[in-house]
Amino acid sequence: MSFLVDSVIMFTSQVLFFGFGWLFFMRQLFKDYEVRRYVVQVVFSVTFAFSCTMFELIIFEILGALSSSSRYFHWKLNLYVILLVLIFVVPFYIGYFVVSNIRLLHRQRLLFACMVWFTFMYFFWKLGDPFPILSPKHGILSIEQLISRVGVIGVTLMALLSGFGAVNCPYTYMSYFLRNVTDSDILALERRLLQTMDMIVSKKKRIAMTRRQMYQRGEDQNKQTGLWGMIKSVTSPQTGSENLSLIQQEVDALEELSRQLFLETVDLQATKERIEYSKTFQGKYFNFLGYFFSIYCVWKIFMVKFWSQHISFILVGIIIVTSIRGLLITLTKFFYAISSSKSSNVIVLVLAQIMGMYFVSSVLLMRMSMPLEYRSIVTEVLGELQFNFYHRWFDVIFLVSALSSILFLYLAHKQAPEKHMTL
């Protein structure tokens, strides 16, 4: 009886998560695009729903809600479904949509999609070889094989993102790093941009007029027939077209310059907006968070372990909420930056794949931060994976990612268009 009640609760919450994913898709990601293929939307919402359910199960585990047998059942069920989605459904559809975009392969897209999927499966399987993630007593087709590989990919992704986020978050929000941008800087740059555009326009006018005159002259020349016409066309100087190619080269250079100026202006505007934001209440809150998280990340980098288990679990809760929120925001920004009406389907599916793998590996890693008594269910459900490996792997990749990000941001900061700012 209690199993039935528990299942109803789980199912309701899954439907709620599915609805939330659907709304997020419609209102945020695909706000400016037309949803042509509903299957993409469904797959995204399903991945989101089952990922959130996993977190929900962990929380239920801690709170002791629902009976332990039904929790175990739902854990297994959820895991199977999400593995099915992440390994079979999403990669297949990614391959299908990529192939559909390529005109040559459009006709037999199902065939090529299957081929792409088999290639994916081959590399996915090979991934397991160099890593000591399984103890030898597991069979070939066991669930541990699949989880371990998904875990490796997901943990790598998580570590890369966390490492970068740990460095980027303070850099973005802490006012110490914000360059001082004034309105006059922006105006000066905009004026340069418009001047460049005017130069491009005047050169293109010359080209257009010259071509028109050449065309008119050419017409006159065509009227002259016979030998005389031929001699005349050979001996008259072809300076028109030489001039044209010179001017065209100048135009190309100016167009490149205009693009650079445009991007620099956008950068300055964005910095100015960040400065204004930092003065608001929300901005100050994030500034404080930035300091807090940078201290936490420095601690993580130097791996000093004296925090008690329970405090670190609270942190786990905060991390879950902020990482879901942060992930969704990052996905949205990334999506806007690179999508177009052609590639939007593929990008959403890739994001769904990353999201699913990210959440699965969060569960794996969270085991370390959970109090001892709750670790057992995770170990029981996920089988005997070498968890220590994942923790070490995460720390290594996190370190590498954080250091690379520091280097990258340092170089970008130095390269910044400081020449546009008044000293």
Next chain:
Amino acid sequence: MASLDRVKVLVLGDSGVGKSSLVHLLCQNQVLGNPSWTVGCSVDVRVQDYKEGTPEEKTYYIELWDVGGSVGSASSIKSTRAVFYNSVNGIILVHDLTNKKSSQNLYRWSLEALNKDSSPTGVIVSNGDYDREQFAENPVPLLLIGTKFDQIPENKRSEVLTRTAFLSEDFNAEEINLMTGFTDRKRFNFKSLHYD
């Protein structure tokens, strides 16, 4: 050449509808072989004989300013784009006939271009709802161009044409529908852009 008057026309629309191809066709009389994303704004010039053949014939340079990006761009991009909207003589709104969203987004595009003067920070004042009054007294003439007409299956064509007819009526604009690849080169009649 300096004696010829200047006519500045904006070409606006979502990513991928075919603005760059359109501009290239109008100015170079060729089909654009390798379209790529427009960063910032790309300008091209067409020499147009206005009222050709009549005694009032006059030659103009028509500058086509093809502004890249989407309506959902970050506000820093929108503020930067706003510098291109100065002293505009006409606007060409381009939408993709196979993509309904691109037609709906045209309202936001036109509001962005026309509202530029009233909000210096580049933020759109209205909530995007269409208001016919705004377009009725709008001094800037609009031309609506729909692309990729040949990619619509035969049975849907009349439905699409009705929809775009309503759209152009809303904008109080002229309307032209084009094929992909622009193999059907219509002679563009810029009669809506006449100045004293």
